[in-house]
Structures are given as structure tokens and as C-alpha cells.
Amino acid sequence: MSQTLSNRELVAKAHYELFTLRDTSALEKYFAADFIEHSPLVADGLSGLRELVQSCPDLKHEARRVLQDGDLVAIHGRFVGLDEQPLVGFDLYRVRDGKIVEHWDGLVPEAAPNASGRTQLDGPVEPGNGDKEKNRELVWRFFTETLIKGDYTGFERYANGENFHQHSPDIADGVKAVIAFLEQLRKDGHGLEYSRIHRSVAEGEFVLTHSEGTIAGERHAYFELWRVENGKVAELWDAIAPVPEDDQALHKHGIF
Incomplete structure (x- = not known):
């Protein structure tokens, strides 16, 4: 059955059946036998997912955006x-020959709306008809100059000015707010250092970057969803989480 589904349909169906219906038969239907799990929350392989679902009797997931x-x-x-509290963020799947073969995630605790009244999940849902490759190239260039090289004035060059919409719980809308926030973290010795982008998912106006770096010397995984509008970075959702020091012991494949 899964062979007749698009990758988007396959993953959405598998994710819903497993994490909302808690139907572990989804593992045999939609996942490859050699499935690789990168999440620090789950043991590797299908057995790890089965154990997670069986140990969480109240488990449910609400999907807001699905990008292919x-x-x-x-x-x-x-x-x-x-x-103990709701978690929000991103699940990233890789599909091969009609089966899910790999999974990464970035999840953080749900927080109150930020100073601009935006939540971690609200805002546009549909990717629209933007040129995904142009938008991916723009985001990678912006990301490299601004975050990897640490030149925060890149927000002024690439983002949508004071109409830049921010969904991070700690930052208000506008480029001035995000620059001030990042500069203060750097001054306090807790700056967000980025080393590389591992992969990206682009569809329409949306570009998701999965990257890594450090905060105050501690390794972190960054999931950041950028929306591009008229050639400018217009909106950001994120989930930034520390990488457990023993992730290699827990997962032989590593978190990335």
C-alpha cells in the first residue's frame, strides 16, 4: 500500500498512525527493517520506536506543517x-523505495507567546508557489554570512526589516530585536555559534535548515524554518536543543 503514496503522504500517514493512534503496526507497514533513529529521545531501530510508543499511553501529535x-x-x-509538558518542533524523515529509512528530530518545551504575541507554531501553513531552489540558495547564503560567520548585520541585508516575523519565544518581531538578542547572548558568553548545515528541506516559500553548533561551548542541534517572501527572509520558527554528551553511546549513528 505504501508504494502508491507520495513521500509526503507516506510520512504523514505513518507519523499519525504511530504517534496519535499509537498503532505500532505502522512500523511494519511504513518503516524499513534497517531504519536508523537519530533522536536522543529514542533508542535506535524499530524496537526503539515501539518501546517509546508503548511507554507513552497519552501520546498524541498535532501536525502543523508538512514539507516534502x-x-x-x-x-x-x-x-x-x-x-511532562508539550513539546514543539520538527521531525525529519528520509524515505527510500517507499519506506521510511531514517529520522531526526528537534523538540523543545512549549512556551508562552513571545513579546509580539506569536507562538512557536502559528503563522502561514501552506508553502505556496515560491521557487524553492532560489529560496534555498538565498537562505544558505544568508545563513552562512549571518549565522556561521557571525555577522548579524546579515539580518538587515536579507530579512524583511521590522516586518520580519519571529516565532522564537524569547524574541520579538523585527531585525533590530533579533540582532540585539543575539548580540546580548554573545556579550554574556552564551552566543549561538553555528558550524555547518547538515541538510535542508525546501518547498515553496519554506526552507528548513538542520544544522549544528555550540552555545557556551555545549554542542547543540538547530532546526530553523525560514519563510521567504519576495526575495527576503520574512519569518522564522525554530527548535534549538542540546546534544547529549553520550549521544554516540546511545546511538551509534550519531544525532546528525
């Missing part, structure tokens, strides 16, 4: 029943 780009499918949404 070749063999990668990203889901942006909200989990309940996975931890």
Missing part, C-alpha cells in the same frame, strides 16, 4: 504525552 523535498519530509508540530 525529494527523499526528505519534515513535519512541524506539537507532541503531548511525550514529556
Whole structure:
């Protein structure tokens, strides 16, 4: 059955059946036998997912956005029943020959709306008809200059001025707010250092970057969803989480 589905349909169906219906038969239907799990929350392989679902009787997921780009499918949404409080963020799947073969995630605790009244999940849902490759190229150039090289004036060159919409709980709208926030973190010794982008998912106006770096010397995984409008970075959602020091012991494949 899964062979007749698009990658988007396959992943959305598998994710819903497994994490909302808690139907572990989805593992045999939609996942490859040699499935690789990168999440620090789950043991590797199908057995790890089965154990997670069976140990979380109240588990549910609310999908807000689903993006497809070749063999990668990203889901942006909200989990309940996975931890003491709801978790929001991103699940990233790789599909091969009609089966899910790999998964990464970035999840953070749900927070109150930010100073501009935006939540971690609200805002546009549909990717629209933007040129995904042009938007991907713009985001990679912006990301490299601004975040990897640490030149925060890149927000002034690439983003949508004071109409830049921010969904991070700690930052208000506008480029001035995000620059001030990042510069203060750097001054306090907790600056966000970025080393590289591992992969991206682009569809329409949306470009999701999955990258890594450090905060105050501690390794972190960054999931950041950028929306591009009329050649400018117009909106950002993110989930930034520390990488456990023992992730290699927990997952032989590593978190990335």
C-alpha cells in the first residue's frame, strides 16, 4: 500500500498512525527493517520506536506543517504525552523505495507567546508557489554570512526589516530585536555559534535548515524554518536543543 503514496503522504500517514493512534503496526507497514533513529529521545531501530510508543499511553501529535523535498519530509508540530509538558518542533524523515529509512528530530518545551504575541507554531501553513531552489540558495547564503560567520548585520541585508516575523519565544518581531538578542547572548558568553548545515528541506516559500553548533561551548542541534517572501527572509520558527554528551553511546549513528 505504501508504494502508491507520495513521500509526503507516506510520512504523514505513518507519523499519525504511530504517534496519535499509537498503532505500532505502522512500523511494519511504513518503516524499513534497517531504519536508523537519530533522536536522543529514542533508542535506535524499530524496537526503539515501539518501546517509546508503548511507554507513552497519552501520546498524541498535532501536525502543523508538512514539507516534502525529494527523499526528505519534515513535519512541524506539537507532541503531548511525550514529556511532562508539550513539546514543539520538527521531525525529519528520509524515505527510500517507499519506506521510511531514517529520522531526526528537534523538540523543545512549549512556551508562552513571545513579546509580539506569536507562538512557536502559528503563522502561514501552506508553502505556496515560491521557487524553492532560489529560496534555498538565498537562505544558505544568508545563513552562512549571518549565522556561521557571525555577522548579524546579515539580518538587515536579507530579512524583511521590522516586518520580519519571529516565532522564537524569547524574541520579538523585527531585525533590530533579533540582532540585539543575539548580540546580548554573545556579550554574556552564551552566543549561538553555528558550524555547518547538515541538510535542508525546501518547498515553496519554506526552507528548513538542520544544522549544528555550540552555545557556551555545549554542542547543540538547530532546526530553523525560514519563510521567504519576495526575495527576503520574512519569518522564522525554530527548535534549538542540546546534544547529549553520550549521544554516540546511545546511538551509534550519531544525532546528525
